[in-house]
Amino acid sequence: MPKTVAKHPTLRDVAALAGVSHQTVSRVVNDVPGVTPETRSVVEQAIAQLGFRPHAIARSMAEGRTRTLACLAPNLTDFTYASNIEGAETIARQHGYFLLSASYGTDGAGRDQQFEGLIDALVERRRVDGLIVISPNVDLPVRLLPADFPVVLMGGCPRVDVANLVYLDNRSDAALATGHLLELGHTRIGQITGPLREDCSQERDAGYLQALETAGIAHEPGLTVQGDWSATSGYEAFQILFNRAPGMTAVVVQNDRMAVGVIRAARDAGVTVPADLSVIGFDDMPLASYFDPPLTTMRQDTFAIGRTCAERLIAILDSGEPAHPPVRLASELVIRGSTARPAIRPDDLGTSA
Amino acid sequence: MPKTVAKHPTLRDVAALAGVSHQTVSRVVNDVPGVTPETRSVVEQAIAQLGFRPHAIARSMAEGRTRTLACLAPNLTDFTYASNIEGAETIARQHGYFLLSASYGTDGAGRDQQFEGLIDALVERRRVDGLIVISPNVDLPVRLLPADFPVVLMGGCPRVDVANLVYLDNRSDAALATGHLLELGHTRIGQITGPLREDCSQERDAGYLQALETAGIAHEPGLTVQGDWSATSGYEAFQILFNRAPGMTAVVVQNDRMAVGVIRAARDAGVTVPADLSVIGFDDMPLASYFDPPLTTMRQDTFAIGRTCAERLIAILDSGEPAHPPVRLASELVIRGSTARPAIRPDDLGTSA
DNA sequence: ATGAAAGCGCTAACAT
DNA sequence: ATGTTAGCGCTTTCAT
Numbered sequence: 001m002p003k004t005v006a007k008h009p010t011l012r013d014v015a016a017l018a019g020v021s022h023q024t025v026s027r028v029v030n031d032v033p034g035v036t037p038e039t040r041s042v043v044e045q046a047i048a049q050l051g052f053r054p055h056a057i058a059r060s061m062a063e064g065r066t067r068t069l070a071c072l073a074p075n076l077t078d079f080t081y082a083s084n085i086e087g088a089e090t091i092a093r094q095h096g097y098f099l100l101s102a103s104y105g106t107d108g109a110g111r112d113q114q115f116e117g118l119i120d121a122l123v124e125r126r127r128v129d130g131l132i133v134i135s136p137n138v139d140l141p142v143r144l145l146p147a148d149f150p151v152v153l154m155g156g157c158p159r160v161d162v163a164n165l166v167y168l169d170n171r172s173d174a175a176l177a178t179g180h181l182l183e184l185g186h187t188r189i190g191q192i193t194g195p196l197r198e199d200c201s202q203e204r205d206a207g208y209l210q211a212l213e214t215a216g217i218a219h220e221p222g223l224t225v226q227g228d229w230s231a232t233s234g235y236e237a238f239q240i241l242f243n244r245a246p247g248m249t250a251v252v253v254q255n256d257r258m259a260v261g262v263i264r265a266a267r268d269a270g271v272t273v274p275a276d277l278s279v280i281g282f283d284d285m286p287l288a289s290y291f292d293p294p295l296t297t298m299r300q301d302t303f304a305i306g307r308t309c310a311e312r313l314i315a316i317l318d319s320g321e322p323a324h325p326p327v328r329l330a331s332e333l334v335i336r337g338s339t340a341r342p343a344i345r346p347d348d349l350g351t352s353a
Numbered sequence: 354m355p356k357t358v359a360k361h362p363t364l365r366d367v368a369a370l371a372g373v374s375h376q377t378v379s380r381v382v383n384d385v386p387g388v389t390p391e392t393r394s395v396v397e398q399a400i401a402q403l404g405f406r407p408h409a410i411a412r413s414m415a416e417g418r419t420r421t422l423a424c425l426a427p428n429l430t431d432f433t434y435a436s437n438i439e440g441a442e443t444i445a446r447q448h449g450y451f452l453l454s455a456s457y458g459t460d461g462a463g464r465d466q467q468f469e470g471l472i473d474a475l476v477e478r479r480r481v482d483g484l485i486v487i488s489p490n491v492d493l494p495v496r497l498l499p500a501d502f503p504v505v506l507m508g509g510c511p512r513v514d515v516a517n518l519v520y521l522d523n524r525s526d527a528a529l530a531t532g533h534l535l536e537l538g539h540t541r542i543g544q545i546t547g548p549l550r551e552d553c554s555q556e557r558d559a560g561y562l563q564a565l566e567t568a569g570i571a572h573e574p575g576l577t578v579q580g581d582w583s584a585t586s587g588y589e590a591f592q593i594l595f596n597r598a599p600g601m602t603a604v605v606v607q608n609d610r611m612a613v614g615v616i617r618a619a620r621d622a623g624v625t626v627p628a629d630l631s632v633i634g635f636d637d638m639p640l641a642s643y644f645d646p647p648l649t650t651m652r653q654d655t656f657a658i659g660r661t662c663a664e665r666l667i668a669i670l671d672s673g674e675p676a677h678p679p680v681r682l683a684s685e686l687v688i689r690g691s692t693a694r695p696a697i698r699p700d701d702l703g704t705s706a
Numbered sequence: 707a708t709g710a711a712a713g714c715g716c717t718a719a720c721a722t
Numbered sequence: 723a724t725g726t727t728a729g730c731g732c733t734t735t736c737a738t
Binding site: 020021022023024027034035036039058060061062063064 | 707708709710713714715716
């Protein structure tokens with residue numbers, strides 16, 4: 001009775017068939033020099049004949065690394081996160097790594113807890129070699145992550161105290177957005193922010209304030225309303241702003257989804273964009289140019305951000321390159337149809353010139 | 354000189370400290386009965402003291418499974434795929450699995466090759482326990498996947514010969530969409546399809562034809578144009594259709610992105626939606642209700658689809674449940690502003706009644 | 707150039 | 723209830 005063939009042949013099965021030691025097979029598989037062409041050929045035939053494939057887990061076990069990276073994000077569906085992830089995944093695979101992605105849930109309670117659970121399962125139990133963390137608050141990972149584990153952070157503001165940070169300079173981006181409105185001649189410019197507990201919202205707010213100040217325009221706190229990134233919240237924020245400050249001619253909206261909500265609310269209130277109100281968003285989300293009017297927005301190359309994160313992480317892993325200083329990524333102003341010069345209103349006539 | 358403490362304590366380190374065998378520690382860690390409360394307590398203290406965490410890879414090695422699933426999709430950014438993935442990831446984690454997601458590239462050459470490479474690295478090398486495959490062509494995975502590996506397919510049409518298939522009944526969904534237009538009173542209904550090499554486009558086309566036939570309306574082949582799912586292709590397809598059949602009063606557009614392109618093209622051509630032209634899309638993508646007019650569309654619960662796939666896969670893995678017959682998932686007609694009764698045109702007056 | 711031995715950290719099967 | 727003995731399939735180190 002012939003020995004039952006194991007479902008998956010091992011190095012030793014190949015070795016037995018080729019009449020060499022399993023070690024030699026290992027050398028052939030890993031392209032290690034020091035194997036005669038003849039031996040190599042015999043082994044290769046045996047490998048082919050048996051359909052041998054090295055066992056990735058066994059290899060991880062012996063090598064002490066998994067060739068797997070993980071990316072943690074608040075969710076996997078928002079286009080910005082999804083494209084970060086896709087960018088990272090592309091680079092990872094190009095370098096022989098896989099990318100495991102996990103979301104750590106919606107805001108509020110449980111978030112930290114879920115994040116910690118993820119760190120435990122992925123990092124402490126050494127399931128992955130490195131981590132990319134996308135977090136609305138850089139503090140979260142900084143606080144919860146072990147210091148000696150390879151991590152690249154994707155953040156929304158510069159932080160000199162944080163190594164391996166790839167960040168968007170939201171402050172200057174927002175200043176640029178506000179500057180665009182200022183240049184068009186707007187002076188009463190409102191703002192709709194994301195949740196103010198997020199770095200990104202804070203930074204953009206700071207940039208907005210900074211641009212106003214540079215232009216010598218007094219800041220009206222009542223002109224800023226907080227949203228939650230959703231189109232609905234943009235809709236509601238506009239209504240508040242509209243009642244509060246009918247003279248407002250432009251709004252900086254901290255993301256495109258809310259901007260779309262603003263445009264809808266404006267129309268419902270009889271306000272025409274951009275004739276009566278200029279609206280600028282952030283992200284340049286897919287189809288931003290297909291709304292009515294097409295959205296003027298601050299575009300971010302989110303794929304490139306994901307790629308950069310993965311490149312940095314792999315450099316640390318493969319080349320033993322140590323922690324690197326923060327990398328700043330640029331945004332780009334995309335002018336479309338939702339912004340224009342302010343209309344000259346009857347009551348403005350007296351004050352001009 | 355004290356023994357240098359290993360960076361990561363092992364079962365044996367804990368055992369030594371607790372004065373028991375490593376096996377007892379293993380029992381405690383895995384909550385296996387048959388350990389005295391006292392012993393357990395001592396071991397738990399040692400675990401805490403050393404900060405021991407079980408090594409996931411070593412465990413995989415010994416258990417012969419990785420508690421990791423993979424999801425393959427054409428890309429990770431299209432909302433439909435991203436939400437499938439997020440749904441699957443949620444379920445996976447609830448059951449103690451991680452989800453590794455990988456994209457197998459854009460269409461055309463290289464696709465099969467990349468897919469094969471993925472199968473090799475993930476399946477043949479046993480890096481994951483099971484696979485979820487989202488493919489525009491069910492044939493691709495059916496052809497390239499080993500028969501004995503746990504796989505759940507997410508597809509666009511029923512296939513009795515394929516086990517573990519979770520599918521959208523695109524044919525009847527398209528018939529429903531077309532039926533909506535028919536009910537409104539449209540008779541010359543155009544169609545813009547996705548790439549016809551994809552199952553989904555074929556099925557929807559079949560559903561469209563079927564609905565027309567049921568209504569006793571002769572099919573005009575010239576009223577169908579092929580797009581590539583992009584808004585731009587929808588824009589262009591409308592132009593072709595408009596020149597070809599100015600009398601057309603409605604279009605079934607096989608996804609929302611193209612539908613948005615159609616609406617834009619219609620407006621640019623002086624055609625008002627829905628007064629002059631009704632447009633129905635598929636997907637109910639995010640913000641579909643924020644376009645102008647809000648999109649009427651066939652909604653699919655893509656999160657639920659992802660969840661279902663993961664549930665099936667885990668059932669096979671954990672409960673040893675064998676292959677199951679195809680699962681059909683329903684879509685829902687969401688009527689918004691882009692569809693309406695056809696206007697009564699001058700030349701229609703004579704023919705009516 | 708090749709082989710033998712040891713061990714990665716765990717689980718499983720079998721003692722006691 | 724606890725301990726002992728074997729591996730899991732590979733890489734690494736050291737012999738030959």
